[in-house]
Amino acid sequence: MLTAGEIASLTLPFSEEEVKHAVFDMKIDSAPGPDGFSISFYRGCWDTIKGDLLDMINDFYMGNLDIKRLNYGVITLVPKIKEANNVKQFRPICLLNFSF
Numbered sequence: 001m002l003t004a005g006e007i008a009s010l011t012l013p014f015s016e017e018e019v020k021h022a023v024f025d026m027k028i029d030s031a032p033g034p035d036g037f038s039i040s041f042y043r044g045c046w047d048t049i050k051g052d053l054l055d056m057i058n059d060f061y062m063g064n065l066d067i068k069r070l071n072y073g074v075i076t077l078v079p080k081i082k083e084a085n086n087v088k089q090f091r092p093i094c095l096l097n098f099s100f
Contacts, residue, residue, distance in 0.1 A: 014057050016050060023053075031095060072096075 002010075023042050032038040042049065059065040077090040084090055 013061050014054065016054055019054055019057055020046065020050065031093070 023039070023046070026039045028039050028043065030039050032041075042053070056065065060067065073094040073096045075092055075094050077087075077092055080089050080091055
């Protein structure tokens, strides 16, 4: 059972500390998503973009964010070998926007 305080903490808006923790816990060598931004960009520019990112996340929390513009992925086939010409010689990957 959760206490009343624990339940209340689950419904609070996201804090800057929570968002920073999530960003800095991600693998840094991931491929950039369709938006072109990688994890290293978000880490390197944290002081500049943290306010906008936190605003976006809290807009999501409040139900004011149009997630259709963020919630999509691009499926790409990456060749496993040089000059691949058979579907079995490709690996599918899905690129997602970092912010989603």
